[in-house]
Amino acid sequence: MWRWSSIFLGLAVLLLPCTGVRAQGPSADCGSPIGKWDWPTGGVVTIVPGGQLSWAPVAGGPAVFTATWACDTNDGQIVIAWPQGITDRLRLSADGERLDGANDRGVTLAARRWREVEAVVPAGPVPPALVGTWLLEVMLPTPQGPVAVVWTIAADGSYVIHAGPSSHAGTMTAQGGNWEQAATTSDFTDGGTYALPNWARLQTRARSGMGGWNRIQPDLVLPVIEVSGQILPSGLPELASRARMVARTWRPDAELVGIEFEQRDSNQWNAKDEAELRYVSPASGGGLVMTIATDGTWFFAHDVVNWGSGAIPDGFLDLPAVWAIARQHGLVPPLARADLQVWQPGDAPILAWRLSSDRGEKRGVSLDGVGGTLLEGDLSGYVAAYNAQWQAAAEGLRRLFAPARQASGWSSGSSGWDSGSSSSSSSSSSDSGSSSSSGYDTASQNSWGAGDMDAYNRIQSGTPTGDDCYRYGC
Numbered sequence: 001m002w003r004w005s006s007i008f009l010g011l012a013v014l015l016l017p018c019t020g021v022r023a024q025g026p027s028a029d030c031g032s033p034i035g036k037w038d039w040p041t042g043g044v045v046t047i048v049p050g051g052q053l054s055w056a057p058v059a060g061g062p063a064v065f066t067a068t069w070a071c072d073t074n075d076g077q078i079v080i081a082w083p084q085g086i087t088d089r090l091r092l093s094a095d096g097e098r099l100d101g102a103n104d105r106g107v108t109l110a111a112r113r114w115r116e117v118e119a120v121v122p123a124g125p126v127p128p129a130l131v132g133t134w135l136l137e138v139m140l141p142t143p144q145g146p147v148a149v150v151w152t153i154a155a156d157g158s159y160v161i162h163a164g165p166s167s168h169a170g171t172m173t174a175q176g177g178n179w180e181q182a183a184t185t186s187d188f189t190d191g192g193t194y195a196l197p198n199w200a201r202l203q204t205r206a207r208s209g210m211g212g213w214n215r216i217q218p219d220l221v222l223p224v225i226e227v228s229g230q231i232l233p234s235g236l237p238e239l240a241s242r243a244r245m246v247a248r249t250w251r252p253d254a255e256l257v258g259i260e261f262e263q264r265d266s267n268q269w270n271a272k273d274e275a276e277l278r279y280v281s282p283a284s285g286g287g288l289v290m291t292i293a294t295d296g297t298w299f300f301a302h303d304v305v306n307w308g309s310g311a312i313p314d315g316f317l318d319l320p321a322v323w324a325i326a327r328q329h330g331l332v333p334p335l336a337r338a339d340l341q342v343w344q345p346g347d348a349p350i351l352a353w354r355l356s357s358d359r360g361e362k363r364g365v366s367l368d369g370v371g372g373t374l375l376e377g378d379l380s381g382y383v384a385a386y387n388a389q390w391q392a393a394a395e396g397l398r399r400l401f402a403p404a405r406q407a408s409g410w411s412s413g414s415s416g417w418d419s420g421s422s423s424s425s426s427s428s429s430s431d432s433g434s435s436s437s438s439g440y441d442t443a444s445q446n447s448w449g450a451g452d453m454d455a456y457n458r459i460q461s462g463t464p465t466g467d468d469c470y471r472y473g474c
Helices: 004-014 235-251 319-328 382-408 436-447 453-460 467-474
Strands: 035-038 044-048 052-056 065-072 079-083 087-092 099-101 108-113 132-136 150-153 158-162 168-175 176-184 187-199 200-208 209-217 224-227 232-233 254-262 274-280 288-291 295-302 335-345 350-357 364-368
Touching: 004 150, 044 176, 065 319, 087 108, 108 382, 224 319, 232 319, 235 254, 319 335, 319 350, 382 436, 382 453, 436 453, 436 467, 453 467
Parallel strands: none
Antiparallel strands: 035 044, 035 108, 044 052, 052 065, 065 079, 079 087, 087 099, 099 108, 132 150, 132 209, 150 158, 158 168, 168 176, 176 187, 187 200, 200 209, 209 295, 224 232, 254 274, 254 335, 274 288, 288 295, 335 350, 350 364
16 A cells, blocks of 8 residues: 555655746756656656656556656756645766756655566466465464465465365465466365565455465575574574565565574564574565574565675684684673674775673674674774763763853863863773773773663763663773
């Protein structure tokens, strides 16, 4: 379902009245933007000669609203005036395939020319997008109790539905959103319509009822070993190699950008050992989450993600190996969380494992994902950004106190709010001298790395408790 309010809000943010530009057809200065464009807010924009364009949620669909466009011959930019009162200024790329620019609100825009995808004739009775294994999102009630329903569709049109006493197998056809099937193990037949909102999701309407299905991969399982009484994922480099082949059936340019493990509470009814692998498609901007457990894999696809673009290379250190190194650096079992990704703390990217424990004095370490060496400092850059926010807040407070100090004749030193005595930032100086500043800097990094945001905030505000300093070293 289209969320019209979200689309209009998105266009309102992205899209200025067109003033001082003479409406005209395309010129040599602007190139020819005539045609359909995949728009950054979603949907398709169709630009036609004569200074008109329209927006529709899908290519070929009815236009929801229209706008005007013109060529500014002064700078060769295409100017679009939207009915929401916002204007884009865009420049056509040399190859005519992109429109790049910004609007009057300072938001950058990038549209790509829409290309109709040629219809693909399925190699077999069913289209390739349906091939795979699907899990019905609700349990099927049976006299023996509720059972999971798993539907496996092969490229040759054969299928198997595992549904307890209602299981059956047979053949099926699917084309253009319609499907039919007939069991060969019973007299059961069914059929109706289907839709694929994305690679990981199937929706069906059938004579037997409606169904929502999620793609799964039963044969892609998580290998585990026991380490100091704890079950941990093992063989992750080899698993990532296998998972990449699956991810590239989603998008051929899929790149692995994150691996994450979190210890589950064994008291939870659905607790299981699992690892999460995150993939991005640079071409589409989409993302795919693989949750791999000991009993198979399930997926969740996203249209747009912001997970970073640093691809994890082959040959990284396995989790049991880095956990052993982390224990040498003071982490106490059990391992609570671990994640692997490419960081950009400076000019050069770093592949790093971050591991944390909920016990002991030291709560977190970062290790080189290739060699296992200890990495000191903040990999994410968040600490520096957070410190800058604290410093800006302290400067604002000093400005508020300035008139009162001047009226009363206070000196900057006696007020306690002079720039040299602020303790709002881990990098600022204080009355206790540079050693205290260095200690606060270390403590802030350690508390951040451990995920202890309460302690981090106390340290940043200059009010750490004794326990904060004992744990994190201020």
